[in-house]
Amino acid sequence: MRPCLPWLLGCLLSINSLAAEVSGLMQASLAVTDNQPGWQEQGSGILRYEEDGLHLQQALVKIDHHLASGWQMELVANLHEDGEQQLGLTQAQLLYKPLSADKVKFRARAGFFYPQMSLENPDTGWLSPYNYTQSAINSWIGEELRIAGLELGLYSPGRQRRSPWSWELYGGVFRGNDTLGTLLSWRGWAMHDRQSLHNDRINFAHYGQPFDTYRNALPAWTEPFKELDGRNGYYAGLHLDYYQTVSVRYYFYDNNADPLAVNEQRLYGWDTRFHSLAASWQLNERNRLISQWVTGDTLMGDNKVYVEFDAWFVLLSHAVEKHRFSARFDRFRTRGDDVWPWDQNHQDGDAITLTWRYQWDESWQFGLEQHINSNRALNRATLGEAPDRDRQQTLALAQYRW
Amino acid sequence: MTYRICLTLLALFCPLSNAAQLDVSVVDDQGSPVKGAVVYLTSSSPLPAVKPGTMADMDQVKKQFKPHILVVQKGTQVRFPNSDSIQHHVYSFSPAKPFELQLYKDHHPDPLMFDQQGQVELGCNVHDWMLGYIMVVDTPYFAQANAQGLATFDVPPGRYTLHLRHPRIQDDPKSLDLPLLLDDHTAHTFSLQEPLLPGLDEFEEQTDEFSGYE
CATH class of the missing domain: 2.60.40.420 (Cupredoxins -  blue copper proteins)
Incomplete structure (x- = not known):
């Protein structure tokens, strides 16, 4: 946390007020939960809060700084009350989008950023304007996935070709993110809105303790953006839009990690690859349907852990005047098939999240959310817990945006 | 006496007689009005x-x-x-x-x-x-066709060239430039020969605030 602060301050001070836009958002929540410890407290729960009370749900600042024609810098810094790190960057990128009269145009970006594979979180700082608790898919992407690298893209806006169809094609290469898959394999899918900071460490339960000394030597935490093997990961994505009514995005991601690579912290490389297909459909002025499906696998060690995972959700959002109602159904699953039979990686679950948001004025928004999930994780047996778990969480939120 | 009355009437209506009205109608190759079409008058005389x-x-x-x-x-x-x-x-x-x-x-x-x-x-x-x-x-003499494809001018009488332009029109521009002598009340209809380029008005449709985000 400390090394990033002078840099962040330097960036802030160097910003020309004319060319920079600073925006921010803060959410305070009152949570009522069923008091089951979550992964951050090294429990096996999959929700963010284990105790009733007031929480700082979100606090972020976003800086957009125009540098020169076509050049833009974006920084997003977040403050969390929970987790191992409290202050840091969730995004820091330099974007290049030159003016072009061509029908097919070029753009690029470099830094620390999300690939644009999701359609659930278009709000400031990669937040969802629909539900507060993000889908299982985007909860996971927000905590384990970030691109520290370069993305090149070609795109063709339909309106400039007098066509209803627009397309974008992206390819990216990156370092880091070699531990991606650790959380999915051991903790499984979770549902929350805590995005990992650039220097973050994520805890999870000490699964497997009674059974194996080798497992006990592995840390019960991960640092999701570590580089372990010196190899590049890559991804490719295709966006297709029909007017602004329907958007479809397909991505293939492969961190290309060496599953035998291990560092002095005993963090292993997890060779993780997956497909993501997301769609958003503006049904009419008031209703929007969003869906995403992810399927992939991850391998650690000499087939010590091999897990196949998949998840999907469907979200329907209805806006009327200052109200927005959003309902989402999630289903998620992991399957282990490896040489450690005692390390069970099977998880199944589904969840319903219902959210009401009221936009009081330009700055203030208030909301309520009810979330329930039912999930089964076989490795809870290693903690002496029953594998099946039903959970619910009620949130009342106040949000201030500037 | 009759001569004086005529002179008085002429003086009264003199301002009107100095303005010529031009009504322009613009329809596409299907006969539908072309809303927003730009029509304007130029002249070899200074305007x-x-x-x-x-x-x-x-x-x-x-x-x-x-x-x-x-x-x-x-x-x-x-x-x-x-x-x-x-x-x-x-x-x-x-x-x-x-x-x-x-x-x-x-x-x-x-x-x-x-x-x-x-x-x-x-x-x-x-x-x-x-x-x-x-x-x-x-030129100061320009107008845009309304939803019925109609545009109206009140200009000083004289010789002009009437022009029609719109980004969706594919017709040869020469066929859209028309010399006119305007003295009283003139009407002209442009009937386009070529189909209009696609309008793609759906890009303008109001959806919600999260439409078209990146």
Whole structure:
């Protein structure tokens, strides 16, 4: 946390007020939960809060700084009350989008950023304007996935070709993110809105303790953006839009990690690859349907852990005047098939999240959310817990945006 | 006596007799009205120049240009007020006015002078679906067709050339320039021969605030 602060301050001070836009958002929540410890407290729960009370749900600042024609810098810094790190960057990128009269145009970006594979979180700082608790898919992407690298893209806006169809094609290469898959394999899918900071460490339960000394030597935490093997990961994505009514995005991601690579912290490389297909459909002025499906696998060690995972959700959002109602159904699953039979990686679950948001004025928004999930994780047996778990969480939120 | 009455009547109606009315109708190859079509009159005689300091607005509202087509007389300054609370990066590659303009929230740049006639196509480098036009004409006599495809002028009588322009029209521009002698009340209908380019009005449709995000 400390090394990033002078840099962040330097960036802030160097910003020309004319060319920079600073925006921010803060959410305070009152949570009522069923008091089951979550992964951050090294429990096996999959929700963010284990105790009733007031929480700082979100606090972020976003800086957009125009540098020169076509050049833009974006920084997003977040403050969390929970987790191992409290202050840091969730995004820091330099974007290049030159003016072009061509029908097919070029753009690029470099830094620390999300690939644009999701359609659930278009709000400031990669937040969802629909539900507060993000889908299982985007909860996971927000905590384990970030691109520290370069993305090149070609795109063709339909309106400039007098066509209803627009397309974008992206390819990216990156370092880091070699531990991606650790959380999915051991903790499984979770549902929350805590995005990992650039220097973050994520805890999870000490699964497997009674059974194996080798497992006990592995840390019960991960640092999701570590580089372990010196190899590049890559991804490719295709966006297709029909007017602004329907958007479809397909991505293939492969961190290309060496599953035998291990560092002095005993963090292993997890060779993780997956497909993501997301769609958003503006049904009419008031209703929007969003869906995403992810399927992939991850391998650690000499087939010590091999897990196949998949998840999907469907979200329907209805806006009327200052109200927005959003309902989402999630289903998620992991399957282990490896040489450690005692390390069970099977998880199944589904969840319903219902959210009401009221936009009081330009700055203030208030909301309520009810979330329930039912999930089964076989490795809870290693903690002496029953594998099946039903959970619910009620949130009342106040949000201030500037 | 009769002579005096005639003189009095002539004097009374003199202002009217100095204005000629022109009604223009614009229909496409299917006979449907072409809303927003730009019609204007030029003359070999000098026409009144634009008043110094004349301003027009090309706004940005809900990530669209408003109006879609703005017609101004050569020498007009155009403001880009940005009614959105987000950044825009407006640009043009058109020979009549190549430019780029960063529009930030709560910051209004100086207006731009449009001093060459022609069609200026506008885009936004942040929101790629935004499309707008500024039509710069060298005459004070211009109008845009309404929803019925009709445009009306009141101009001094004389010899003019009537022009029709619109970004979607594919007809040969020469067939859209028509010499006219205007003295009283004249009507003309442009019937286009070629089909219009696609309008793609759905890009302008109001959806929700999360439409078209990146």
